[in-house]
Amino acid sequence: MYVRRSIRIKYMLAESWARLFFVLAWSFTVVCLHEIGGYTWLVMPVLPVTLIGIAVSLYTGFKSVSAYNRWWEARTALGGIATRSREWVTQVHSLIYNDTDSAPAAVVRELIYRHLAWVYAVAHMLRRTSRLKISEHTRLFEHRRVGYGTATSHEDPESYGRFLNAEEFAAAKAFRSPASYLMRRQGETLRELARSGYLDSVRQSEMTFLLGRMNENQGTCERIKHTPFPRQIAHFGTVFTWLFVILLPLAFLDVFEREVEHHNFSTILGHEYMFSLIPFAALLSWVFLMMEKISDSTEDPFEGGVNGVPISALCRTTEIDLKQALGERDIPPLLEPLDDVLY
DSSP: OBOSSSOOHHHHHHHHHHHHHHHHHHHHHHHHHHHTSOOGGGOOOHHHHHHHHHHHHHHHHHHHHHHHHHHHHHHHHHHHHHHHHHHHHHHHHHHOBOSSOBOOHHHHHHHHHHHHHHHHHHHHHHHSOOSSEEESSOOSSSEEESOTTSGGGOOSTHHHHTTSOHHHHHHHHTSSOHHHHHHHHHHHHHHHHHHTTSOOHHHHHHHHHHHHHHHHHHHHHHHHHHSOOOHHHHHHHHHHHHHHHHHHHHHHHHHHHHHHHHHTOOHHHHHHHHHTHHHHHHHHHHHHHHHHHHHHHTSOTTSOOTTSOOHHHHHHHHHHHHHHHTTOSOOOOOOOOBTTBOO
16 A cells, blocks of 8 residues: 555656657657648547547546445455454453453463464465566556565465464465464354353353454455456456547647637648647546556555555554563564555
8 A cells, every 4th residue: 555645756657658658659640640641531520539538537437436445345344354353352351251260371372363363364365366467666556566475475374374383274274265264263262161161152152243243354355355346347448548548639630720720820830739739638648547547456455566455564563462462572563664655
């Protein structure tokens, strides 16, 4: 997630210079063919292109809102995991007891550490595959940072295995969904605590209900991860945008020709004025192309891109909170943004 208030110009240029160059070259070609080559039939009436532009802007707006809603749902689900993790710690400390004693410290630690393993297992399931390319530099669209083999990338099962004993870690890795296995183990532990007298039916039901709510958060994340943004919406949005960009210089010929006739410019001045449409066509085309890429880059919030949700940062925050609740001293630091991006 890009966290700097304003996006650096170098990032915008790195992502848009190729498209901007194409638009400039296309506009220059159109003007040269019209003014030097004499291909006057290239002129297209401005009204149809204006209508196409309105349709494209409405379609792009719909696509952007849909992509943002998808991104926000992903962020809400991860935020729910973090919030309910704190609630889980509170319940473990306050609800597990019998008539004479509180829960053994080893049981409390097991429940909290297994929960931490579950949090990181969810992150592992979301990050172990990605459709994005690898880049050594920060890129706004379609790229992720190099170095995803580090511990904070969660691509290695060890990212959650460090909170489990060897036997449970081996069992978790054998499941397609290690997070679901760990959640089931939490339920089994609650059942054993109830049999041992540390939980009555009400408290067991309350803690089991919380596990179910966290399962819902996991399910939401998995649904977003494994259900691609509708390709018909994404693909035709790109097609319509490029169609408008191609037609725009042709429509500008009509507008600028009328201005030349209206002001009765000389032949030389008229030619010079026609070439001035190039930067205007390029600027308007750049705006539409960037709008399309912004929505496109927001479609997949769990791919580890610059515009994705900060999975690693949220996991690290949860780990800090839970370890502090256990009274541990070996507390990892918060993750800091890397080149203005929090992963």
